[in-house]
Amino acid sequence: MTKKTTTRVQLELPQTSYSRLKALREKTEAGSYAEVMKNALRLYEEMVEEALAGNQLMIKDTTGKETTYKMLF
Numbered sequence: 001m002t003k004k005t006t007t008r009v010q011l012e013l014p015q016t017s018y019s020r021l022k023a024l025r026e027k028t029e030a031g032s033y034a035e036v037m038k039n040a041l042r043l044y045e046e047m048v049e050e051a052l053a054g055n056q057l058m059i060k061d062t063t064g065k066e067t068t069y070k071m072l073f
Helices: 013-027 033-052
Strands: 056-059 066-069
Touching: 013 033, 033 056
Parallel strands: none
Antiparallel strands: 056 066
């Protein structure tokens, strides 16, 4: 069996960013802040890959209205 290696990362966040992280943990019932960060990283990575491929992310609200999400990079 292959042993997974990890690297410890320590972050300093402004209070507003920490509050957002804490709120996401509560909303998603994540077991840890690390779980929130890993999920966010996976999502962001996928969005970057799609944007680099020339694709757009569309958000459809509950009324069916579609809005193109603007990437920030």
